[in-house]
Amino acid sequence: MKGLKLAALNGQKRTVIDVGGVRIGEGFTMIVGPCSVDDEETFLATAVAVKEAGADMLRGGAFKPRTSPYAFQGLGLAGMKILAKARNLTGLPVVTEVVDPRDVRWVVDYADVLQIGARNMQNFSLLREVGRTRRPVLLKRGMNATIEEWLYCAEYILSEGNPNVILCERGIRTHETYTRNTLDLSAIPAVRELTHLPVITDPSHATGRPSLIGPMCNASVAAGSDGLILEVHCDPNKARCDKDQALTPEQFAAIDRNVRKLHHFMEDEQDAQDPSGSAQWNMHDICGGYDLQSPGACGN
Ligand code: PEP
Numbered sequence: 001m002k003g004l005k006l007a008a009l010n011g012q013k014r015t016v017i018d019v020g021g022v023r024i025g026e027g028f029t030m031i032v033g034p035c036s037v038d039d040e041e042t043f044l045a046t047a048v049a050v051k052e053a054g055a056d057m058l059r060g061g062a063f064k065p066r067t068s069p070y071a072f073q074g075l076g077l078a079g080m081k082i083l084a085k086a087r088n089l090t091g092l093p094v095v096t097e098v099v100d101p102r103d104v105r106w107v108v109d110y111a112d113v114l115q116i117g118a119r120n121m122q123n124f125s126l127l128r129e130v131g132r133t134r135r136p137v138l139l140k141r142g143m144n145a146t147i148e149e150w151l152y153c154a155e156y157i158l159s160e161g162n163p164n165v166i167l168c169e170r171g172i173r174t175h176e177t178y179t180r181n182t183l184d185l186s187a188i189p190a191v192r193e194l195t196h197l198p199v200i201t202d203p204s205h206a207t208g209r210p211s212l213i214g215p216m217c218n219a220s221v222a223a224g225s226d227g228l229i230l231e232v233h234c235d236p237n238k239a240r241c242d243k244d245q246a247l248t249p250e251q252f253a254a255i256d257r258n259v260r261k262l263h264h265f266m267e268d269e270q271d272a273q274d275p276s277g278s279a280q281w282n283m284h285d286i287c288g289g290y291d292l293q294s295p296g297a298c299g300n
């Protein structure tokens, strides 16, 4: 990918993005909350519960890009105000989606991180607009996008002067219908060898099934993800958007415990092998001694 002028790794240090004291790309970041901001009481209750369960940041959509124009589209400005209240109450920074370039200039007043959703990954005027701010941007991979197309979208944002881009693998469309999408785990180490940008995973949209989210969280950590974004609702049956994939705060707490343990284990392994901390993840010991750095090393 020779055309990546700003996103390419090229031996430079990995980018760490500071969002109100949460350092994305250093340690492990958990971004948690409902798909949409449904109403104030529910959102604040969920925010408090997920903070107690281990969340580092909150998520919640005030603008929802929906398949049907008749489905709940989000609360808009009223939703942003609820996000601001939740931030004050919990102290956690908030991530929220912006869908229209015309809204960027005021949404930056509410969002600590601007999310660009999968459906808007190649909305180039939106990418340029968020690129003209200095707010961190969470750039989701489009459901039909190649890794190359995704990284060029990051390049659009960077080329406007905003260096704060976080990539998010959220599953791609394949022939499989049992899962909502197919989590492309290989994209995580791929973007880590191509770019210096942090990359997180969204197993909620990738699987669409609560029972599969925990295992895919663990797999994401093992693949080298810098964090997770998860949909959690204090009363999933009442969620106005994506209720079938919403976890309860208790289910999230169990995932959080496992993921943190696994991440510490991975860090210890890495420190033991590379005390300078300069190498990428090396899974050699963890994966039973196969040399995963050399293609074909498994011999079958
Ligand atoms: C979301 O995060 O709620 C969302 C709509 O995600 P995606 O853009 O990945 O479908």
Ligand code: MN
Residues within 6 Å of the ligand: 035, 036, 205, 231, 241, 242
């Ligand atoms: Mn959702």
